[in-house]
Amino acid sequence: MDDALLDIAEVARRSGLAPSALRFYEKKGLVAAAGRNGLRRTYHPDVLERLALITCARSAGFSIAEISRFIVAQPSDADLRVRMAAKAGDLEEQIGRLTRLRDSLRHAAVCDYEPIVDCPDFKRAVGNVPEPAIAPGGCVR
Missing domain, CATH: 1.10.1660.10 (Multidrug-efflux Transporter Regulator; Chain: A; Domain 2)
Known part of the structure; x- marks a missing residue:
């Protein structure tokens, strides 16, 4: 051999x-x-x-x-390039979801809110709710 x-x-x-x-x-x-x-x-x-x-x-x-x-694949394979670009977009979305999950788990590890899943910061990190709108002067709208 x-x-x-x-x-x-x-x-x-x-x-x-x-x-x-x-x-x-x-x-x-x-x-x-x-x-x-x-x-x-x-x-x-x-x-x-x-x-x-x-x-x-x-x-x-x-x-x-x-x-x-x-x-x-060859550089001339236009159909494959389109599919690769679409897959890259899918991966971007998946990365966003995983990033939100990571952030929410990091927050949950130190959060004192009861229950943790109802914590507004946790929900924002997961992506369930938008960031609160802050008016001038620091008031939540």
Whole structure:
């Protein structure tokens, strides 16, 4: 075996993925084995970068089909570029929701309001209610 190649167990350990996931991604054409060492698949070390991309994309909600198309995309693929831009917008919305959730949890961790979920600051952090309008002089409208 070429010393530069990694066997499936090492790739699984380094990537945090199960060997079955590696075989599945190979079957779907997302990664390719470099060969075999006996019955075990071997991979070039750069497969770890590809697996990191796949893992990140999966955690962001991309389907296997979307990832497959993205991996082979050419600059001339206008349809894919439109879909990527739409997905970026979806991710922006998700980031906003997660940011509000993070902020509300941070507030809840130190809030004395009873019950915490009725706290106006908590509700604002979650995004359930708008910020109060403050009139000149500091009065809530």
